[in-house]
Amino acid sequence: MDMTQQRRRLRQRRIALQAMLVMLTAVIIVGAVSSARVNLDVLGLSSGFGFLNRATGWSYSFSLIERSIDDTYARTLTIGAMNTVFLGAISIVLSTILGFAIGTARDARGLGVNAAATAFVQVFRNIPLILQLVFWYAVLIHLPGPRQAITVFDIAFLSNRGLMIPALNISLMAAALVLGFAVAMPFLMRWFTGWETTQRLRAWLVTIPALVILATLMSRPEGAPLVSAPELKGLRFVGGTTVSIELVAMIIGIVLYGSAYIAEVVRGGLQEVPKGLVEAGKAVGLSPRDIWIRIKLPMALRTIIPPLGNQWIFIMKATTIGVAIGFSDLFMLVSTSITQSGQTLELIGILMAVFLGINYSIAQAVNWLNARMQLKAH
Known part of the structure; x- marks a missing residue:
């Protein structure tokens, strides 16, 4: 038996062992999930993610967006x-x-x-x-x-x-768009320009504040100041x-x-x-x-x-x-x-x-x- 055949057989054995390990892991997970469901049914508890659509009925201290006790x-x-x-x-x-x-x-x-x-x-x-x-x-x-x-x-x-x-009088959507562009801008400049790192950094430092001000001016409530x-x-x-x-x-x-x-x-x-x-x-x-x-x-x-x-x-x-x-x-x-x-x-x-x-x-x-x-x- 030459070396090529030995390597092929060793590779096949490794693949077979890995497949058996994956199957054994899958069986254990399926068994654990099935056992958990049976135990929950015995206790009268429901399983699944349907509860995510129910209202919580309680509040908490901090949120970046509006919240209420009726939130799901x-x-x-x-x-x-x-x-x-x-x-x-x-x-x-x-x-x-x-x-x-x-x-x-x-x-x-x-x-x-x-x-x-x-x-x-x-x-x-x-x-x-x-x-x-x-x-x-x-x-x-x-x-x-x-x-x-x-x-x-x-x-x-x-x-x-x-x-x-x-705080800036900027809407959440406008702030999210500016943040997304701020993250993507270094990659865009690298792909579409031949600028060096220092040039890209300077462009980023000038562009992002200007975008923040522009987004604030466009999204603030009528008559509201730029900065509250x-x-x-x-x-x-x-x-x-x-x-x-x-x-x-x-x-x-x-x-x-x-x-x-x-x-x-x-x-x-x-x-x-x-x-x-x-x-x-x-x-x-x-x-x-x-x-x-x-x-x-x-x-x-x-x-x-x-x-x-x-x-x-x-x-x-x-x-x-x-x-x-x-x-x-x-x-x-x-x-x-x-x-x-x-x-x-x-x-x-x-x-x-x-x-x-x-x-x-x-x-x-x-x-x-x-x-x-x-x-x-x-």
């Missing part, structure tokens, strides 16, 4: 998914920015800056996230009321009722938009915790940059700022991106702790829906599927970015 379970869970993605996106962006700043400070030679950054990392990385969240929530709910609110240049106000900030600013009237603020206490506490807790881990990732990446390249930059007269931008950061990113992606996924999963303070993310709304409807398996399946889709998308984006950052062989 499908709409309520959609709102929960939107809240989770919204919180996760904000936390990822802010954690990354703060983490890069702290990580750079950790790599600095200045003793004071390095010590402060080290203390930040050690404090916020070693205290459990849920404990930090409860602490910040307790601090925020004990802030003074609207009349004694903490103000920032009379534009933003922080009180025990939330953070009041200015919060104003104190009586015992409450009117105008602008109010960020709930729960959301503020979630952002603070997750950002501080996540940035401490990202800072260590950044510091490790910066220390991996060969010292010879830094010395070469100094030799040609580059300033410390230019060395960081032109040498250290581009080289470090190739090391930073893979573990950074893991931290982004962790931050997204960390949004589930909002149930501890009543933030209406998907996890909390699924938990409440289970209590109200009794559809445990279906709702847990929906929760798992949504987080799988979100985190898989983040992982794929990180893989694409990592591939783009690798040095190309010529």
Whole structure:
């Protein structure tokens, strides 16, 4: 028997074993589902997703769109998914920015800056996230009321009722269209133009704000100002938009915790940059700022991106702790829906599927970015 025949037989055996494994897995899943249905029937509980069309009859604290107690379970869970993605996106962006700043400070030679950054990392990385969240929530709910609110240049106000900030009078549909174009624009410019990265970035930074203003002008109610600013009237603020206490506490807790881990990732990446390249930059007269931008950061990113992606996924999963303070993310709304409807398996399946889709998308984006950052062989 020649080598070709041996390889063919080994391949056939592997395929047969894999097929048997798939069949066995399918049998186990079918058996588990059938057993679950029988047990639910014995208990008098219905199965399936028909409950999604029923009204919930209960409300919750935060939503990006209008809500009512007459919303169906499908709409309520959609709102929960939107809240989770919204919180996760904000936390990822802010954690990354703060983490890069702290990580750079950790790599600095200045003793004071390095010590402060080290203390930040050690404090916020070693205290459990849920404990930090409860602490910040307790601090925020004990802030003074609207009349004694903490103000920032009379534009933003922080009180025990939330953070009041200015808001554009833009419709949700117009904002969604602008956001979609903002995400697609870098790819469109790369495909249809021969511009370099810096040129595409400048075009993006000019185009998107202009589109936001244009969309606001076209979609705002007649006679309404371009920007609505919060104003104190009586015992409450009117105008602008109010960020709930729960959301503020979630952002603070997750950002501080996540940035401490990202800072260590950044510091490790910066220390991996060969010292010879830094010395070469100094030799040609580059300033410390230019060395960081032109040498250290581009080289470090190739090391930073893979573990950074893991931290982004962790931050997204960390949004589930909002149930501890009543933030209406998907996890909390699924938990409440289970209590109200009794559809445990279906709702847990929906929760798992949504987080799988979100985190898989983040992982794929990180893989694409990592591939783009690798040095190309010529």
